[in-house]
Amino acid sequence: MTQVILGQVLNGIIVGTLYGIIALGVTLTFGITGIVNFALGQFMMIGAYAAWHLTDVAHLPYPLSVALAVLIAGLAGFLSDRALFQFTRNHLVNGLLVSIGLISVIESGALLLFTATPKNMDFVLSGSWTLGAITISRMKVVTFAVLLAVIALTWLALANTWLGRATRAYAQNPEAAMLMGVKTEMLQVGVSVYSCALAGIGGALYAGIYSLEPSMGALFILKGVEAAILAGVGNLAGALVGGIILGITESIGALFLPTAFRDAYGLVFLVAILLFRPSGLFGGQK
Amino acid sequence: MFLKVEELSKRFGGLVAVSAVSLDIEEGEIVGILGPNGSGKTTLLNLLAGLLAPSSGTILWQGRDISGTKPDLIAALGIVKTFQNPQLFAELSVLEHVMIAGHLALKRLLGFARSKTIFAPKPARQELEARAERVLRLCRLSEEAHRPAAALSYGEEKMLGVAMAMMCEPKLLLLDEPASGLGQAEIVNLGAVLRDLREHGTTLCVIDHKVAFLAEFAHRLIALQNGSKIADGTAQEVLGNQSVITAYLGRQHAGA
Amino acid sequence: MSAVWLLVPLYMVPLVSHNEVLLTILIFTYILGILAIGFNIVFGYAGQLTMFHGAAFGIGGYATFLILTKLGISFWLAMLPMFVVILLLSMIVGWVCFKFRLREFYFAVVTLAFAELIRLVVLNWNDVTNGTLGLLVLDKPTIWWPGRGVVKIDGTVPWYLLTLTALGAVTIVSQLIVRSWIGRNFAAIRLNEELAQTLGINTFRYKMLAFTISNLFAALAGALFGFYSNYIEPAQLSITQSLDAIAMVLLGGMGSILGPVVGAFLLTGLPHIIEFSAELRAATYGAILILVILLMPRGVVGLFSRWRHVS
Numbered sequence: 001m002t003q004v005i006l007g008q009v010l011n012g013i014i015v016g017t018l019y020g021i022i023a024l025g026v027t028l029t030f031g032i033t034g035i036v037n038f039a040l041g042q043f044m045m046i047g048a049y050a051a052w053h054l055t056d057v058a059h060l061p062y063p064l065s066v067a068l069a070v071l072i073a074g075l076a077g078f079l080s081d082r083a084l085f086q087f088t089r090n091h092l093v094n095g096l097l098v099s100i101g102l103i104s105v106i107e108s109g110a111l112l113l114f115t116a117t118p119k120n121m122d123f124v125l126s127g128s129w130t131l132g133a134i135t136i137s138r139m140k141v142v143t144f145a146v147l148l149a150v151i152a153l154t155w156l157a158l159a160n161t162w163l164g165r166a167t168r169a170y171a172q173n174p175e176a177a178m179l180m181g182v183k184t185e186m187l188q189v190g191v192s193v194y195s196c197a198l199a200g201i202g203g204a205l206y207a208g209i210y211s212l213e214p215s216m217g218a219l220f221i222l223k224g225v226e227a228a229i230l231a232g233v234g235n236l237a238g239a240l241v242g243g244i245i246l247g248i249t250e251s252i253g254a255l256f257l258p259t260a261f262r263d264a265y266g267l268v269f270l271v272a273i274l275l276f277r278p279s280g281l282f283g284g285q286k
Numbered sequence: 287m288f289l290k291v292e293e294l295s296k297r298f299g300g301l302v303a304v305s306a307v308s309l310d311i312e313e314g315e316i317v318g319i320l321g322p323n324g325s326g327k328t329t330l331l332n333l334l335a336g337l338l339a340p341s342s343g344t345i346l347w348q349g350r351d352i353s354g355t356k357p358d359l360i361a362a363l364g365i366v367k368t369f370q371n372p373q374l375f376a377e378l379s380v381l382e383h384v385m386i387a388g389h390l391a392l393k394r395l396l397g398f399a400r401s402k403t404i405f406a407p408k409p410a411r412q413e414l415e416a417r418a419e420r421v422l423r424l425c426r427l428s429e430e431a432h433r434p435a436a437a438l439s440y441g442e443e444k445m446l447g448v449a450m451a452m453m454c455e456p457k458l459l460l461l462d463e464p465a466s467g468l469g470q471a472e473i474v475n476l477g478a479v480l481r482d483l484r485e486h487g488t489t490l491c492v493i494d495h496k497v498a499f500l501a502e503f504a505h506r507l508i509a510l511q512n513g514s515k516i517a518d519g520t521a522q523e524v525l526g527n528q529s530v531i532t533a534y535l536g537r538q539h540a541g542a
Numbered sequence: 543m544s545a546v547w548l549l550v551p552l553y554m555v556p557l558v559s560h561n562e563v564l565l566t567i568l569i570f571t572y573i574l575g576i577l578a579i580g581f582n583i584v585f586g587y588a589g590q591l592t593m594f595h596g597a598a599f600g601i602g603g604y605a606t607f608l609i610l611t612k613l614g615i616s617f618w619l620a621m622l623p624m625f626v627v628i629l630l631l632s633m634i635v636g637w638v639c640f641k642f643r644l645r646e647f648y649f650a651v652v653t654l655a656f657a658e659l660i661r662l663v664v665l666n667w668n669d670v671t672n673g674t675l676g677l678l679v680l681d682k683p684t685i686w687w688p689g690r691g692v693v694k695i696d697g698t699v700p701w702y703l704l705t706l707t708a709l710g711a712v713t714i715v716s717q718l719i720v721r722s723w724i725g726r727n728f729a730a731i732r733l734n735e736e737l738a739q740t741l742g743i744n745t746f747r748y749k750m751l752a753f754t755i756s757n758l759f760a761a762l763a764g765a766l767f768g769f770y771s772n773y774i775e776p777a778q779l780s781i782t783q784s785l786d787a788i789a790m791v792l793l794g795g796m797g798s799i800l801g802p803v804v805g806a807f808l809l810t811g812l813p814h815i816i817e818f819s820a821e822l823r824a825a826t827y828g829a830i831l832i833l834v835i836l837l838m839p840r841g842v843v844g845l846f847s848r849w850r851h852v853s
Contacts, residue, residue, distance in 0.1 A: 036647060087836055092647055093591055097792070097835050100785060104828025108821040218781075222658075225651060260666045267655040274652065275638065335740060361742035369740075375733040386730045390742035392723055404722040454742055 007134045008251040014140050016247020017147045020240035021202040022224025023231065024151060025195030027239045030228075031171040032191040035088055035095025039080070040199045041221030042106040045214060047073040047200030048207040049114060052121050055207075062124045066204040073200020074193050081192040089188060103218065110214035118211040125208070143205040150201060151240050158236060167191065171234065219263075226270045232280025242281065246270075287349055288313045288489065289334075289365075289458060294343035294353075296329055296513075303329040305513040306343070311458065316480075316490045318500035318521075321510035322534055327493045328370060330510070331460045334491075335367035336360040347458075362390060364457030368450075368464060370493075372443035374435045380446060381431040384418040387450035391417060394455070417453065424482060425449040426475050441472040448479060459483060461492045465499050473499065497534075501525065509533070545717060545799045549710050556699045565698045567814060571807040572705035573766045576712045578790040578802030580759025585788075586796030587720060588752035589732025591650045593784045594635060597657035598628055598757035600779030602764025604664065604671060607679055607774055617683035621765055628761045632754040640749045654781065661779040676775030679768055701770055708766060709803070712759055716799050719755070728752055760787075789827055792834045795841025804842055 022040055029037045047069045054065035080102060088095035125139045158164035170177040170187055178184050206216075223246060231242030246266045253265030273281060289311040296304040304326040311317050319327050332338045334345060336357035345353045352360055375383055392400055392414060403410040422428045425445045430438060435446060444464060451459055464480075465473050473496075480503065483490060494500050500507060500521075507524040509517040511533040517524045524530055556565060581595050605627050610620040635656045639649045664671045671677065682694045683704070695704050719725055727748045730738035735745050768774040777783070786809065794805025809830070813823055834841060 084832060084836070094835050096591070096647070096650065097788065098832050100788075101828040101831030101835070104785075104824045104831070108825035108828070111821040112819075222654075226655075229648070229651060258666070261662055264659050264662050267659055271638065271652060271655055274648065278648075337736065337740070357736075357739040358742050358744045361740055366742075367740055369737075373734055373737040375730055375737065377733065378729065382726070386726050386738070386743075387741045389723060389727060393742075400723065404718050404724065410723075450741060 003134055005252070005255065007136075008255050009248055010134065010136060011140075012248035012251030013244050014136075014144045014247070015251070016227075016244035017144050017151075017240065018202050018206060018220070018243070019223040019227045019246050020243025021147050021151060021198050022220050023227035023239035023243045024154065024236065025198045026221075026224050026228040027231075027233055027236055028167075028191050028198075029195045031234045031236075032167060033085065033095075033188045034090030035085065035092055036099070036225065037085065037192070037195065038096060038099040038221055038225075039102040039106065039217075040195060040224060041217030041219070042103055042110075043073045043077055043196040043217075044199040044203035044206070044220050045110060045212075045217035046076050046106070047203030048212050048216065049110060049119070049203075050200075051204035051207040052119050052212055055124070056119075056121055062208065066201065069204040069207075070197050070200045073203065074197035077193045077196025077200075078189070080196075081189055085192055086185075086189070103221075107214050107217060114212075114214065116214060118213050120211045121207050137209070139208050143209060146205060147202065148240075150198070154198075155237065163190075222263075223266065226266055230270055230273055230281055232282045235280060235282050238280065238282035245281075287346070290346040291334070292344045292346070294330070294333060294345065295341050296326075296333055296338060297341045302513050304333065307510070307513070307515050309508055309515065309518065311489060311491060313457075313489055314484075314487060315506060316484060316492065316504045318504035318507045319491065319493045319510065320495070320497060320500060320507060320524075320530075320534070321516075324512075325510040325533075326513035327510055328462055329513075331367055331462055331491070331493060334360075335365060335460055337367070361454055361456075362393075364455075365460065366451045366454045366456035366458075367460040368444075368447040368462055370462040370466070372440070372447050374443060374446070376436060378435060379432050380422065380427055380435050380438070381415075381418060383435055383446055384421060384449055384453055385414060387453035388414045388418060390454045421449045421452050424452070424479055441468045444468065445472070445476070445479075448476070452479075452483070456488060458489045458491065461490065461494075463493050463495065465494050465496050477503070497525070544714075546710055546713050548800060549706065549713065552706055553703070556702055562698055563814060565702050567807075567811050569698070569701050569705050569770065570767075570810045571803065572709040573763050573770065574787070574790060574810060575709055575803035575806040576766070577760050577763040577787045578794070578806050579712055579716055579799065580756040580763070581787045582791045582796055582799075582802045583716060583719070583728070583759070584752040584756035586791060586802075587725060587732065588728040588749060590749055590752060592639070592653040592753060592756070593650050593781065594632075594653040594657050594753070595756055595760040595787055596781060596784030597660045597779050598631070598760035599764035599767070599783055599787075600664065600774075600776070601628060601631070601660065602761030603768030603774040603778055604677070605761075606765040607677055607681070607768060608670065610681060617681065617765075617769065621762070624761060624765065625758060628757050629754060632757045633750070636750040636753045640746050640753075654784075657779070657781065657784065661776055664779055665776045671776075674776060676773055679772050679774055681769070683769060705766060705770070708762065712762070713799055720799065724748070724751065785831075786827065789831045789834075791841075793830060793841055795843030797840060798843050801841055801843035808842070 022044060025040050026036060029035065050069035050072045051065045054060045054068055055062050084098050084102065085095060088098055125142060128135045128137045129141065158168055166177065166182045167187060170182055170184060174184065227242035227246045228239055230246060231238030249269050250262050250266045254262040257265065291307060291309045293306045293308055294304055295302065295306055307330060321327050329338065333340055336355050339354040344351055347363060347365065352363065375386065392410060395413065396403065396410065400410065419428065422431055425448060427442060427445055427449060430442065435443065438446065444467065448464060464476055468476060480490060492500060492504065504521060506519065507521050508515060509524055509530045516533060517527040517530045555568065577595060577599055584590050584592055602624060605624040606617065606620045609623050610617060635653060639652050665673055682696050684692050684694050687693045695701060727738065727743050730743060731745050731748055739745055764778060767778065790805035790809050791802045793808055794803065795801030809827065838844065
């Protein structure tokens, strides 16, 4: 029994890392541009479909596809920032509504291009590792490692590079940062694009494990927002942990309680946390 | 017993904004609060009005402990505060502001029966408008009644804040720097309004930097520095107090 | 001027036109207009962005039908317990959102979470709700008509008159509320909540009121929708349903009582003018939402007049 639970926990951790990378995007966007971009899930979907198409249809090596997918997601992010989000800076409600409109547009686009039929990528990395009675596919472990690395690098960059410190300074005190010469508009565009790129790499790796549907975007943004709120919106370090906690909650919940309500367990947990610790488990900013 | 504050403190993380302040305010008094910037005056008023919850200490209002009570309940109990930087309802006209402020008055006038006014809004509305007009006249805002509040001058916006507070028929009115940013004529008008309030029996607690203005009609002055009370007494006593002079004016002794 | 008078001429339409398509579009316009007016009250007037109305819409349909079938009572009587259910749900969800001083973004998320939870329950409670398959509704509301006794409301023209009347009633109620001290308080909360509190307004109570009203209207619309289209399904509870209503309100304009109805008309009528595949329709809704936010924040009605929120 313990093996089963452990297996579920591990699965939860891996899915949670995917939630975490979206949560990181959500938190970064909120801290720097003052809005929550509900369309981040769509950029994850863009990354996923791009990776699939480049690998299975254009027959490029998978790592190259991933890199290109991230670029594509980032470019899409740049376009939407210039066309839309630059007009909704710090206006939460408008940003929310515009991003919701964007979801419909992008998801419809994906439906038209790829149809609703799930797409499965041919195995990139087959085989699995076993630890006692637990089996984990290699691809899942690699995904986990890569996402962890990306998130860790992001933290390090935020802590140690000039750009990173400027970002954190701006999140704490926009006026002071401006006075110190931080080019705020560029910073905002940069963070906006980076969040989409993060979502893109999540999607590209997701494509190697799970099957793709245009509706995946909506699912993941909800989870990403949940994870960000769980940790505390604005808390960059907490985003990953929030994602993992959410992933584990869902997996364990689905183990002992009806699987159909899998998504609900995370939601209930979230509402409970919000009631008792409104600033999230780890406390957020703003 | 009117207002009794005991050992009131407010901490924001590591910063102590208000430190163990105790004071009493008697009914009908006019109390002035002075102190340099950052001495905790506005925080103190925010605590009294319920906009902030105290970290420790108690606030007793007419015998009742109101520490940590929500601002709307405190307003209903009779304590109303104005804002240092005028707070407005963007888009709405001056009259609409005062009408909204008439909510408490409407409640007291009609109680539950005010639900009937949904179907017959006219009589109650007229009553409220009559009160609104009187308040606006007092505050010299009658001409601006239908202008959008955003189009008012800074001084007029502040007077609108006072007008709204007056509509709430407060027993204790907390004024946060009502005179700052006002021109000479406006200050004279403000003085007239405050005197009218005093005649009406409203107790006033006023923060201001214009010490002369405060000393002119306050019964008592309280001086704060770094969140603590350093003096409490008549204008003469407080203004002659050495620590007050040092805190406010530096080392030089100067006239008020 | 009472906005209701604008609706009176619409009673003449069936006399003038026998175009089934036009009448059907108008019926859906009136039904969804009720939903949109409700959302306008909580968002346009009171300033609270909530995502629960879609769930209320769906529950309106499901609850009314289930109560009707299980208890064997009429459509109208079945709506009463349904309203009680909506009232209780609004109080629970509203209490969670507003009591805990959650900031604006969090209401949207928490109400969305609750709405999703309800949708999942409905989707999986197969014994009662028939899950994804939905429920076939063959019952119809009945009304007593002088000279003919009890008549079933069946067919386009009777439904047209019913839904128009329902819209009229909702419009009258909305206007009474918005023009009263309640509407003034909603505006105060929307524009400067802290100031409103210092003036003695119990913002929690009024936010709850606005939220509850919005859900009650949504539920009424949902009941009418289900019984008109003969079908009740989980999709009527989805986030998409909430988003459609939001799009209608934004498109029509938040500053007036009937603006949302204009938005409902435009979004209901559009697919009939241009033949769209389902995907393109969704994309167009999204594009419209974006365009309205960025270019026409006052909506279509706002382009023509400067109506204000508080009378």
